Amino acid sequence: MKKTTGMDRTTTRQWRPATRAVRGGTWRSEHGETSEAMFLTSGYTYDDAQTVADRFAGDAKGMTYSRLQNPTVAMLEERVALLEGAEACRAQASGMAAMTAALLCQLSSGDHVVAARAAFGSCRWLVDHLLPRFGIETTVIGSAVDEEWEKAIRPNTRVFFFETPANPTLDVVDLKYVCDLAKAHGITTVVDNAFASPALQRPMEFGADVVAYSATKLMDGQGRVLAGAVCGTQEWIDEVLLPFQRNTGPNLSPFNAWVVHKGLETLSLRAHHQSRSAVALGEFLEPRIAKAGGHMRHPGLPSHPRHELALGQMEATGPIFAFDVGTRERAFAILDAMELIDISNNIGDARSLMCHPASTTHANMGEEARGEMGVTEGLLRINVGLEDIEDLKEDMDRALKAAGI
Numbered sequence: 001m002k003k004t005t006g007m008d009r010t011t012t013r014q015w016r017p018a019t020r021a022v023r024g025g026t027w028r029s030e031h032g033e034t035s036e037a038m039f040l041t042s043g044y045t046y047d048d049a050q051t052v053a054d055r056f057a058g059d060a061k062g063m064t065y066s067r068l069q070n071p072t073v074a075m076l077e078e079r080v081a082l083l084e085g086a087e088a089c090r091a092q093a094s095g096m097a098a099m100t101a102a103l104l105c106q107l108s109s110g111d112h113v114v115a116a117r118a119a120f121g122s123c124r125w126l127v128d129h130l131l132p133r134f135g136i137e138t139t140v141i142g143s144a145v146d147e148e149w150e151k152a153i154r155p156n157t158r159v160f161f162f163e164t165p166a167n168p169t170l171d172v173v174d175l176k177y178v179c180d181l182a183k184a185h186g187i188t189t190v191v192d193n194a195f196a197s198p199a200l201q202r203p204m205e206f207g208a209d210v211v212a213y214s215a216t217k218l219m220d221g222q223g224r225v226l227a228g229a230v231c232g233t234q235e236w237i238d239e240v241l242l243p244f245q246r247n248t249g250p251n252l253s254p255f256n257a258w259v260v261h262k263g264l265e266t267l268s269l270r271a272h273h274q275s276r277s278a279v280a281l282g283e284f285l286e287p288r289i290a291k292a293g294g295h296m297r298h299p300g301l302p303s304h305p306r307h308e309l310a311l312g313q314m315e316a317t318g319p320i321f322a323f324d325v326g327t328r329e330r331a332f333a334i335l336d337a338m339e340l341i342d343i344s345n346n347i348g349d350a351r352s353l354m355c356h357p358a359s360t361t362h363a364n365m366g367e368e369a370r371g372e373m374g375v376t377e378g379l380l381r382i383n384v385g386l387e388d389i390e391d392l393k394e395d396m397d398r399a400l401k402a403a404g405i
């Protein structure tokens, strides 16, 4: 199979981002199909015994088994790497498969990890429960306080692991500061970039080593499939990630890869439009939330403590923000009164979705950890979709009134 675009990878890399999103990672078959083909195959056949022997020995290029390579998955990996500006990418079965692989592939018993306190619930479970079971020490810190990173470093610190903006408190980490600090101490930074996607923020431009994704979110963008991805240098992917992935098998199905691959064609348009709507909705809500004694957590608004930093490291601040309405009763009253916005815990979707993190995405971690993280009983998190902003404002207006706000 050849790439009938006539472009090799080097040429492709000269394309600007919008072109990369629709043209990058297109391998056409002999049929010359316009839209990328889906290769639903677990294995491959060979013309002769020597061919397969050469491929297994690594002396010849070519696919051998879909846990190792698949054309549809490879097309997605190439497109994600191009958008990220990364040398290489490997797709994973889900965002959590990506985070688990990115951490376990490089850590050993006796190592130490510094991680952000504000994080997706399952990411915190990896840090708080899984890694310590294998003798890997972990320290969680307030990731938006620069000094805490340096203070937490020990001689055996191997990895910094964080999200920015973080789920669901929208804490913003100073990418340049933290990545420079890590480099100076020989520490690998693993950034979970799910909230931004490569359309809005490319952590490698600030020195990040590894960028990991839940592609379930903005990359698919239409709430259809679970998917993940890990980006890094070619050497890191080949030497560190691949041995782990090939032998443990957190692979993405070609079907899901194809869905995400198509999603990437419209990623930038969606991410920017949703970011603009999120700022507009945040501006609409802020005075009413403030008057009711609550507060907004929105990196796109000047009231966010790291608003300027967010604007400096992101192209736009993303579709997700959170706001506190004081009590669980009020939060539930708002959710129950919405007629357009769905109650749902997904994010990055083209539909507007809202959830109560303390009773859903962050329920498992317990009250104390939630308190430290700032996931209060009155906190609501919204993913602003592609609907007309006026319809969203009307729905929020109705819901706030129902909660007496």
Ligand SMILES: *Cc1c(COP(=O)(O)O)cnc(C)c1O
Residues within 6 Å of the ligand: 094, 095, 096, 097, 099, 120, 122, 123, 163, 167, 192, 194, 195, 213, 214, 215, 216, 217, 226, 227, 228, 347
């Ligand atoms: C959703 C999410 C994950 C997990 O991704 P899945 O695709 O659901 O496994 C990890 N990190 C962040 C920040 C997320 O939002």
